[in-house]
Each structure stands twice: as C-alpha cells, then as structure tokens.
Amino acid sequence: xxxxxxxxxxxxxxxxxxxxxxxxxxxxxxxxxxxxxxxxxxxxxxxxxxxxxxxxxxxxxxxxxxxxxxxxxxxxxxxxxxxxxxxxxxxxxxxxxxxxxxxxxxxxxxxxxxxxxxxxxxxxxxxxxxxxxxxxxxxxxxxxxxxxxxxxxxxxxxxxxxxxxxxxxxxxxxxxxxxxxxxxxxxxxxxxxxxxxxxxxxxxxxxxxxxxxxxxxxxxxxxxxxxxxxxxxxxxxxxxxxxxxxxxxxxxxxxxxxxxxxxxxxxxxxxxxxxxxxxxxxxxxxxxxxxxxxxxxxxxxxxxxxxxxxxxxxxxxxxxxxxxxxxxxxxxxxxxxxxxxxxxxxxxxxxxxxxxxxxxxxxxxxxxxxxxxxxxxxxxxxxxxxxxxxxxxxxxxxxxxxxxxxxxxxxxxxxxxxxxxxxxxxxxxxxxxxxxxxxxxxxxxxxxxxxxxxxxxxxxxxxxxxxxxxxxxxxxxxxxxxxxxxxxxxxxxxxxxxxxxxxxxxxxxxxxxxxxxxxxxxxxxxxxxxxxxxxxxxxxxxxxxxxxxxxxxxxxxxxxxxxxxxxxxxxxxxxxxxxxxxxxxxxxxxxxxxxxxxxxxxxxxxxxxxxxxxxxxxxxxxxxxxxxxxxxxxxxxxxxxxxxxxxxxxxxxxxxxxxxxxxxxxxxxxxxxxxxxxxxxxxxxxxxxxxxxxxxxxxxxxxxxxxxxxxxxxxxxxxxxxxxxxxxxxxxxxxxxxxxxxxxxxxxxxxxxxxxxxxxxxxxxxxxxxxxxxxxxxxxxxxxxxxxxxxxxxxxxxxxxxxxxxxxxxxxxxxxxxx
Numbered sequence: 049x050x051x052x053x054x055x056x057x058x059x060x061x062x063x064x065x066x067x068x069x070x071x072x073x074x075x076x077x078x079x080x081x082x083x084x085x086x087x088x089x090x091x092x093x094x095x096x097x098x099x100x101x102x103x104x105x106x107x108x109x110x111x112x113x114x115x116x117x118x119x120x121x122x123x124x125x126x127x128x129x130x131x132x133x134x135x136x137x138x139x140x141x142x143x144x145x146x147x148x149x150x151x152x153x154x155x156x157x158x159x160x161x162x163x164x165x166x167x168x169x170x171x172x173x174x175x176x177x178x179x180x181x182x183x184x185x186x187x188x189x190x191x192x193x194x195x196x197x198x199x200x201x202x203x204x205x206x207x208x209x210x211x212x213x214x215x216x217x218x219x220x221x222x223x224x225x226x227x228x229x230x231x232x233x234x235x236x237x238x239x240x241x242x243x244x245x246x247x248x249x250x251x252x253x254x255x256x257x258x259x260x261x262x263x264x265x266x267x268x269x270x271x272x273x274x275x276x277x278x279x280x281x282x283x284x285x286x287x288x289x290x291x292x293x294x295x296x297x298x299x300x301x302x303x304x305x306x307x308x309x310x311x312x313x314x315x316x317x318x319x320x321x322x323x324x325x326x327x328x329x330x331x332x333x334x335x336x337x338x339x340x341x342x343x344x345x346x347x348x349x350x351x352x353x354x355x356x357x358x359x360x361x362x363x364x365x366x367x368x369x370x371x372x373x374x375x376x377x378x379x380x381x382x383x384x385x386x387x388x389x390x391x392x393x394x395x396x397x398x399x400x401x402x403x404x405x406x407x408x409x410x411x412x413x414x415x416x417x418x419x420x421x422x423x424x425x426x427x428x429x430x431x432x433x434x435x436x437x438x439x440x441x442x443x444x445x446x447x448x449x450x451x452x453x454x455x456x457x458x459x460x461x462x463x464x465x466x467x468x469x470x471x472x473x474x475x476x477x478x479x480x481x482x483x484x485x486x487x488x489x490x491x492x493x494x495x496x497x498x499x500x501x502x503x504x505x506x507x508x509x510x511x512x513x514x515x516x517x518x519x520x521x522x523x524x525x526x527x528x529x530x531x532x533x534x535x536x537x538x539x540x541x542x543x544x545x546x547x548x549x550x551x552x553x554x555x556x557x558x559x560x561x562x563x564x565x566x567x568x569x570x571x572x573x574x575x576x577x578x579x580x581x582x583x584x585x586x587x588x589x590x591x592x593x594x595x596x597x598x599x600x601x602x603x604x605x606x607x608x609x610x611x612x613x614x615x616x617x618x619x620x621x622x623x624x625x626x627x628x629x630x631x632x633x634x635x636x637x638x639x640x641x642x643x644x645x646x647x648x649x650x651x652x653x654x655x656x657x658x659x660x661x662x663x664x665x666x667x668x669x670x671x672x673x674x675x676x677x678x679x680x681x682x683x684x685x686x687x688x689x690x691x692x693x694x695x696x697x698x699x700x701x702x703x704x705x706x707x708x709x710x711x712x713x714x715x716x717x718x719x720x721x722x723x724x725x726x727x728x729x730x731x732x733x734x735x736x737x738x739x740x741x742x743x744x745x746x747x748x749x750x751x752x753x754x755x756x757x758x759x760x761x762x763x764x765x766x767x768x769x770x771x772x773x774x775x776x777x778x779x780x781x782x783x784x785x786x787x788x789x790x791x792x793x794x795x796x797x798x799x800x801x802x803x804x805x806x807x808x809x810x811x812x813x814x815x816x817x818x819x820x821x822x823x824x825x826x827x828x829x830x831x832x833x834x835x836x837x838x839x840x841x842x843x844x845x846x847x848x849x850x851x852x853x854x855x856x857x858x859x860x861x862x863x864x865x866x867x
Contacts, residue, residue: 078123078156079156080299081118081120081123081299081300082110082118082120082123082124082156082157082159083110083112083118084112085110085111085112085118085120085159086111086112086113087110087111088108088109088110088111088120088154088159088160088161089108089109089111089161090106090107090108090109090152090154090161090162090163091106091107091109091163091290091291091306092104092106092107092290092306092308092318093163094163094164094165094166095142095163095165095166095318096165096166096167096168096315096316097134097142097143097144097165097166097167097168097318098168098169098315098317099144099170099172099174100144100170100174101174101176101265102144102167102317102318103141103142103143103144103262103318103320103321104141104142104165104318105139105140105141105142105304105306105318105320105321105338105339106121106126106136106140106141106142106152106154106163106306107119107121107140107290107291107304107305107306108120108121108123108124108140108154108161109291110159116295116297116300117294117295117296117300118296118297118299118300119296119300119302119303119304120154120156120159121139121140121154121304122138122139122140122302122304122340123156124154124155124156124159124160125138125154125155125156126138126139126140126152126153126154127152127153127155128142128150128151128152128153129150129151129152129153130148130149130150130151131145131150132145132146132148133145133146133147133148133149133150133167134150134152134165134167136152139304139338139340140154140304141321142165144167144170145167145170146167146170147167147168147169147170147171148166148167149164149165149166149167150164150165150167151163151164152164152165175273175276175278176266176269176270176273177278177281178215178219178270178275178276178277178278179215179277179278179279179281180281180284180356181266181270181322182266182267182270183212183215183218183356184212184266184319184322184323184355184356185262185263185264185266185267185322186208186212186218186263186267187211187212187324187354187355187356188262188263188322188323188324188337189245189256189257189263190253190256190324191208191245191253191256192208192209192210192211192212192218193210193211194210196253198211200542203252203253204252205226206221206230207221208221209543210542210543211354211356211357211543211544212356212357213357213543213544213552214543214590215277215279216277216279219277222275223277231271231275232271233271233272233274233275236268236269236271236272237268239268239271241267241271242257242264242267242268242271245257246258246259246264261321262321262322263322266322282311282312282313283312284309284310284311284312284355284356284358285310285311285312286309286310286358287307287308287309287310287319287353287355287358287359287360288307288308288310288360289305289306289307289308289351289353289360289361289362290305290306290307290308291303291305291362292362293362293363293364293365294362294364294365295364295365295366295367296343296364296365296366296367297368298366298367298368298369300366301342301343301366302340302341302342302343303340303341303364304338304339304340304341305320305335305339305340305341305351305353305362306318306320306339307319307320307323307339307353307355307360309355309358319355320338320339321338322355323339323353323354323355324353324354325337325339325351325352325353325354326351326352326354326655327341327349327350327351327352328349328350328351328352328655328656328657329347329348329349331344332344332345332346332347332348332349332366333347333349333351333364333366335351339353341364343364343366345366345368346366346367346368346370346395346396347365347366347395348363348364348365348366348395348657348659349363349364350362350363350654350655350656350657351363351364352654352655357544357551359548359549359654359655361654361655363657365395367394367395367396368396369396370396370397370700372398372699372700373396373397373398373700374398375393376389376392376393376398376399377389378390378393379689382684382687382688382689383663383666383667383670383684384663384667384684384685384688384690384691385688385689385690386662386666387660387662387663387666388660388663388688388690388707388708389689389690390662391659391660391662391663391707392701392707392709395704395707396700397700397701397704397707397709398698398700398701398709399693399701399709399710400693400694400695400696400697400698400701400709400710400711401693401694401696401698402689402692402693402694403692403693403694403695403711404694405429405430405434405437405438406426406430406824406825406826407694407695407867408438408441408692409421409425409426409429409430409441409825410824410825410826411711411866411867412438412441412442412445413425413445413825414716414720414866415639415640415686415866416442416445416446416448416451416454416682416686417445417448417450417451417453417454418450418453418454418457418717418719418720418723419450419454419720419723419724419727419743419745420723420724420727420728420822420823420825421825422727422822423818423821423822426821426825426826427821429441438687438692439687442683442686442687443683446679446682446683449487450743450745451486452483452486452487453483453743453745453746454720454745455486455678456479456482456483456486457719457745457746457747458639459482459486460478460479460482460748460750460765461750461763461765461770461772461773462531462768462769463478463482463499463514463517463531463768464517464750464765464766464767464768465478465479465482465513465748465749465750465765466517466749466750466751466764466765466766467749467750467751468750468751468766469516469517469765469766470506470513470516470517471506471574471575472749472751473507473574474506474507474510474513474516474574475513475748475749475750475751476748476749477506477507477510477513478510478511478513478748479748479749480510480748481510481511485498486678489677489679491675491676491677492632492676492677492678493621493628493676494621494676496532496617496620496621496628497617497618497621498511499511499514500514500528500613500616500617500620501611501613501614501616501617502514502515502578503578503579503580503611504577504578504579505570505575505576505577506570506575506576506577506578507570507572507575512576512577512578515562515565515567515578516567516576516578518562519567521559521560521561521562521563521565521586522541522559524559524561524562524565525537525541525555525558525559525562526538526541526768527768528558528616528620529558529600530650530768530769531650531768532620532627532628532631532632533600533620533625533627533628533631533652534627534630534631534634534635534646534649534650534651534652535550535600535627535650535651535652535653536650536651536653537550537554537555537558537600540552540554540555541555548653548654548655549654550600552588552590553588553595554598554600556586556587556588556589556595557595557596557597557598557604558597558598558599558600559586559595560585560586560595560596560597560598560612561597561605561612561613561615561616562612562613563584563585563586563597563612564580564581564582564583564584564611564612565578565579565581565584565613566578566579566580566581567579580613597612597615597616599616599619599620599625600627601626601627602619602624602625603619605619621676623672627652629668629669629671629672629676630646630652630664630665630668631650631652632671632676633645633664633667633668633671633681634646634649634652634658634664635649635650635770636678636681636682636685637667637685638770640685640686640691641685641691641708641711641712642711642712642713642714642866643705643706643708643712645658645659645660645663645664646658646659646664647659647706648770648771649770650769650770659706659707659708660707660708667681667684670684690708691711693708693709693710693711694710694711695710695711695712695713695867696710697709697710711867712866713865713866713867714775714865714866715760715775715776715777715864715865715866716864716865716866717760717761717762717773717775718744718756718757718758718759718760718761718762718773719743719744719745719747719757719762720744720745721760721864722744722754722756722757722760722790723743723744723745724863725790725791725794726743726794727822728801728819728822728823728854728857728858728863729791729794729795729797729800729801729802729854729858730797730799730800730801730802730804731793731794731795731797731799731800731801735747735752736752737752744757750763750764750765750766751765755784755790756784756788756790759780759781759784760774760781760784761773761774761775761776785858785859785864786859791855791858795851795854795855796851801819801822801854802847802850802851802854803847805818805819805850806846806847806850812836812837812840812841813833813837815840815850815853816828816832816833816836816837816840816853817833819853819854819857820832820857823854823857823858823860823862823863824857824862824863836853839852839853840853
C-alpha cells in the first residue's frame with residue numbers, strides 16, 4: 049500500500065509540474081505577444097449597456113513603433129474598478145450589475161489601458177423580443193438553416209422560414225402549431241424547442257444550444273415571459289464590425305471582433321454574443337461563436353457577421369516573417385504588374401522567374417487561339433528580335449481568325465448556344481452572330497445591349513435567342529445577373545439571400561424588366577419572334593405587390609414610353625453600374641490566367657472578396673475608358689510580366705494559389721485538346737454538318753455529341769455558368785488517352801503524320817525533333833533526344849516505334865496541360 053501511495057504521489061507531483069509548465073509557457077507566449085507597444089487602447093470606447101440582458105465585448109489593441117497593431121485582448125488581465133456596477137471576464141466580456149459607471153482596465157505589468165462603461169435601465173423591464181432576439185437565437189443555433197428546419201419541407205415535422213425571414217409565420221409555428229405543445233409557458237424548461245436542441249430529448253440535429261449562452265437565455269426567457277410576438281418592434285438600421293480592416297503581423301495571429309447594431313433611434317447595442325460568423329477561407333482563418341478569429345497561416349480572409357437579415361464584413365490579413373524574402377521592384381509600365389507585384393510584396397510572396405520564349409509562344413497560342421503553334425511558327429518566333437517579339441506575337445494573334453473562333457466558343461458556352469434549346473438552326477445563327485460581333489470589334493457594352501434589348505426573329509436577328517433560352521422572367525433574371533453582373537441571385541427567388549444583401553424584393557424588381565416580353569411562332573419551321581408586348585407585371589409572391597423594374601443596387605427604371613429591356617440594357621452597361629466592367633474583366637482574366645480575381649468567376653459578393661482589389665478596380669476602370677474593347681483588355685493582360693511568369697514555383701510561392709505569383713497549370717479544354725491531338729497526329733477531325741477538317745473550337749452547337757469531348761468536360765450548354773465546363777482530370781480521361789479509339793485511330797491513320805514520317809526517310813533525330821516541336825513547341829533536350837533515338841533505332845517496326853513516341857508525347861503532362 050505504501051508503494052502505491054508513493055507511486056500515486058509521484059504521478060500527482062508530475063501532473064502539478066506539467067500544469068505549472070503549461071502555465072509558464074502561456075505566460076511566456078503572452079509576454080512575447082505583448083512586446084513593447086507604443087500605446088494601448090480599449091475599444092469600443094465609452095460602451096453603454098442598457099438593461100440587464102446587455103453585454104459589451106471589449107478589445108485591447110496595441111500599436112507599435114513601426115505602425116503595426118496587435119490584439120492583446122486575451123494576453124492582458126481585465127478588471128473592473130466597480131464590480132458592483134459592471135463585471136468583466138478574463139476575455140473582456142462586460143456584464144451589467146447596477147446602474148452607474150465603471151472603469152474597466154486591461155493590464156499586464158506596465159502595459160495597461162482603460163475605458164469607462166455606463167450601465168443604465170437595470171431597474172426597468174427587459175422583455176425578450178421575438179423578432180430580434182429569438183429569431184437571431186435560432187439563426188445562431190442553425191435551427192432555421194437550409195440544412196435543418198429552414199429547408200422548404202422542414203425537418204421532423206417542424207418547418208421554419210429560412211434564417212427567419214418570415215417571422216410572422218415562425219411565431220405561429222412555434223407558439224400555436226401542434227396545439228402549442230412545442231412550448232410550455234408554465235415551465236419553460238420543459239419546452240420541446242429547448243429540450244431537443246439541448247440534447248435532453250432525441251433530436252436528429254444533435255446539440256444546438258447550451259445553457260449559459262445568449263441563445264439559450266433568449267429562447268428560454270421568451271417562453272417564460274409568455275411567448276409574445278412584437279410585430280411593431282423597430283427594425284435595426286446598421287450592422288458594423290469593430291475594428292475595421294486590419295493587418296496582423298506575426299507573432300499576432302488572433303483578433304477579437306465586436307459587432308454593433310445601430311437602432312432607428314441612433315442607440316447602439318453590442319450583439320457580438322448572438323451573431324453567427326463565417327470565414328471566407330476557413331483553411332486560412334477560423335472564427336468561433338464569440339467572434340474570435342484565429343489564423344492558421346499567412347493570408348487574407350473576410351470575416352462575416354450575421355444578424356437577422358443583416359451582414360457586416362471585415363477583412364483581416366495575417367503576415368508572417370518569411371526567411372529569404374526580399375521585396376522585388378514593382379514594374380511600372382503596366383497596371384496589371386503594378387497591382388500584382390505590390391500585392392506580392394505586401395503578402396511577402398516571391399514571384400516566379402519569367403517563362404521561356406518556348407513556354408510563352410505555346411501558352412499565348414493556347415490562351416488566345418485555342419491552338420498549338422506550328423513548328424515553323426515556333427521557329428520564326430524564336431529567331432525574331434528578342435526585344436519585341438513577344439509584343440509582336442500578341443498583336444498578330446489577336447488578328448488571327450482562330451481568335452474569333454475560340455472566343456466565340458467561350459461566349460457561346462455561357463450564352464447556351466444549344467440546339468436542344470433553340471433549334472439547331474438557332475444555335476448555328478446565334479454562334480455565327482457571336483463570332484461576327486467579335487470579328488467586327490463590337491464593344492462589349494454594345495454586345496450586351498444588343499442581347500438584352502433584342503427583338504425580332506430568332507433566325508434573322510440571332511441575338512433574340514437569348515430570350516428563347518431564358519423564357520420566364522425568373523430565368524432571365526438569374527442568367528442576366530450571373531453573366532453580366534457576376535451575381536448569383538438565385539437564392540433570393542424564394543427568400544432573402546441568407547448571406548448577402550439581396551432581398552426577395554430585389555429579385556422581383558429585377559424580374560420586372562422581363563415581364564413584358566412577347567413571343568410568337570415565326571414563318572419558318574422552328575423560328576420564333578420575340579417582341580415587346582407592352583404589358584405584363586411581376587408580383588412579389590409573398591406580398592402580392594406589383595414590383596417596379598429596378599436594377600440590382602440601382603434606381604427604379606420605369607418609363608412607359610420605352611421598352612423596359614432597353615432601359616435595363618442602358619443602366620447595366622453604364623459606367624455608373626459598378627458590376628458590369630468588373631464582371632467582364634474578371635471573366636476574361638479567368639480565361640487567361642486560370643483563376644478569377646474573384647473566384648468563382650461569377651460569384652461577386654461582399655463575403656467573397658477579390659484577391660486583389662487594386663487589380664480588379666484598375667482593370668475595370670481602364671476597360672470602361674477603353675470603350676469596353678475586348679482585344680485591348682486581352683492585350684493588356686498578355687503584355688504584363690504577370691502573365692509571362694513561369695509555372696515553376698519557388699520555395700517562397702509554392703503555396704500561393706490566389707495572388708498570381710506564378711502561372712497556373714491547367715488541363716487543356718476538351719475542344720483544344722482534341723484539336724491539339726489532331727495537330728500532332730496530322731489527322732483532322734470530321735464533325736457531322738461541318739466542313740472537312742473543321743476544328744473542334746469551331747463547333748457552333750452545344751448539342752453535338754462527341755464521346756471524346758464529353759469525357760474531357762465539354763459543357764452541354766444548359767447552364768449560364770463557367771462551372772459547367774469540367775476541368776478536373778479523371779480515370780475516364782486516362783482511359784481515353786491510353787487506349788481510346790480517338791487517339792489510336794489518329795495515330796494509325798495512313799494519311800497522318802506518323803505514316804508520313806515513317807515514309808519520309810528522315811533520320812531518327814529529325815523525326816524526334818519534328819514531334820517535339822509540334823507537341824511541345826520546343827526541341828527535345830539531350831536526354832530526351834538520346835532516349836527517343838535509341839527507341840527508334842532499336843525498333844523492328846519503324847512506324848510502330850514512331851507511333852509509340854507520338855503516343856508518349858500525347859500522354860505527357862507537358863502536352864495535356866497549359867503551363
């Protein structure tokens with residue numbers, strides 16, 4: 049027994065020592081974080097707590113000699129000079145006790161800062177508001193989310209409006225439905241709507257509430273107070289986050305945020321403890337239920353605070369010391385480079401080296417023309433004057449007919465040129481109109497105006513096919529917003545957007561522009577005529593109110609003397625509309641760089657910020673000032689050093705996927721890949737209904753079914769979204785390349801390149817160089833040449849050996865990917 053007691057004693061002593069050591073490490077970490085600040089302040093200053101339910105969360109911010117700031121909220125020790133008036137927790141949360149004033153101090157050693165908090169109204173009633181407090185408690189708990197009772201069909205017999213956007217109905221459901229058995233005003237603790245989310249009764253959604261939280265307090269006390277509605281309660285007018293946007297330099301990597309609600313009478317209320325939060329990039333930084341943000345590594349995030357239908361956003365950046373990083377000179381000759389390199393310096397990311405000339409010509413041909421350069425074009429380019437050959441190549445590519453083919457393909461994808469939707473002839477003339485508009489140099493604002501305001505036959509005025517595809521006002525709303533404003537507004541069709549500012553009213557205001565479109569059969573089979581019917585309205589389905597036409601975030605544009613669509617087209621493409629230029633610039637940037645400045649490319653929202661605001665704003669402004677000239681925009685990007693960086697990363701940018709420090713490696717689009725295989729094999733395509741040797745990038749109709757193109761992600765053109773084109777590699781693609789009929793038949797074509805080389809009598813070295821130049825736009829390295837020549841010389845069947853070599857090149861990453 050004595051031995052056991054001694055053993056237990058040693059373990060107890062060890063445990064105590066470990067606890068003491070952990071405490072010492074925490075103390076050391078706090079001291080390291082605090083350092084030697086020049087000043088410390090507590091914010092928000094002069095907080096006022098009104099009533100016994102109020103709380104106020106405080107932040108201690110230190111400013112240092114170099115201008116940097118750190119959040120010391122959890123590194124300092126908090127105290128109240130008048131705890132009988134207000135108490136403060138170790139994390140800076142103030143709770144009221146009695147009317148009066150209290151000085152609250154955050155201190156550690158010689159570092160300290162204070163603020164005065166005022167408490168009032170403690171003697172008066174503090175009823176819980178159903179429409180503010182209870183609805184927001186349900187929001188925070190996730191009970192009325194789209195994955196729970198906020199789904200259109202509800203869960204477990206309980207259906208709530210999504211995020212509480214219909215409080216009238218929610219009140220009836222919670223307090224009256226099911227015979228009122230969901231709540232018990234006689235014994236609030238026995239209420240089903242508390243016991244289930246607390247885990248005290250079976251609940252499919254698991255534990256959603258905890259004792260001691262504001263959410264529990266509000267729901268419990270609302271029931272105990274009699275479960276009343278308060279339809280006349282004043283609506284809040286503003287939600288804001290304190291502090292504002294902030295940069296945290298290591299060792300600082302945490303930030304407390306405070307959320308303040310401004311009421312109609314101008315008073316402010318701290319709602320930090322009842323909001324719910326999101327991080328735009330949880331892999332970079334997480335935010336907990338108290339609004340405390342913790343960074344996992346270097347990067348930027350938007351932290352989103354939600355209160356009822358209101359959203360407030362703050363952008364935070366965490367920077368770390370990067371051994372070996374040196375600030376690079378910011379190129380001044382190009383807006384793109386000024387913005388990108390300034391951002392890279394700010395984020396302490398080193399750019400890659402410039403790409404080689406061979407890499408550049410292949411990349412530029414693929415991005416601008418959707419085609420590989422011919423060997424003789426590569427040779428001429430490499431022999432040109434190094435001082436200006438890249439610029440001259442860019443200018444030449446933008447005048448090639450393949451440019452119009454390839455970019456018409458891109459627009460036809462998202463405009464849904466599809467014979468299943470608009471008849472095969474409609475798809476053909478629509479594609480031809482898109483291509484002709486590009487070839488004529490039509491400014492993009494005019495291009496969009498002609499689409500939106502189009503009237504007449506879908507055959508003779510092909511732009512009208514836009515409305516043959518988007519037949520209902522709702523479909524036209526969602527397509528137009530996503531394509532030309534970069535806004536996904538679909539959620540607002542049935543309810544206010546749960547994460548953004550767009551409301552159901554905004555949705556149907558926008559739909560009113562398309563309410564007066566008439567359609568009738570044309571003279572020819574399959575033809576349809578689109579016209580302004582001169583009448584027709586849209587009603588908000590929830591209120592039944594007729595909605596006037598109004599742009600998203602814009603003015604009401606109702607004029608009986610004009611076609612509503614003409615008014616919409618004029619507003620949408622005007623410089624006063626902040627979305628149009630940015631949306632188109634971002635889409636073009638995405639096609640050239642492999643990733644949007646805003647990503648996804650058609651999902652502009654406050655909670656999905658641009659990776660480089662200066663870049664997006666600057667390009668959008670120049671695009672508008674240049675008359676919305678597509679070629680000018682493409683040329684500007686191609687001429688930048690940013691576009692011409694290598695895809696090979698370095699140790700200081702290998703983890704960068706958003707700031708464009710290196711070129712993006714991406715699988716060739718289906719049509720481009722098929723055409724490239726045709727070029728390497730010398731075996732052209734044969735598409736039904738198209739001229740002999742037509743390229744896949746010239747196919748006008750999304751309805752055309754080709755197994756190879758389908759496998760490699762060619763979109764069916766049924767969605768107005770870039771996301772419909774699949775760009776991820778998969779097993780089916782590997783099987784197509786390794787043993788599929790398309791590749792093998794082209795390699796074995798008696799009239800193809802392989803057969804020609806086998807008959808040519810060329811030396812193995814010349815054959816190898818020919819294949820490398822056509823596939824990779826470069827000659828082989830010494831090692832590659834030696835391996836290929838040995839294979840060709842050792843082969844008993846020369847043609848089969850050449851087939852093997854071509855097959856290997858086609859299946860290589862260097863061929864399959866743009867880099």
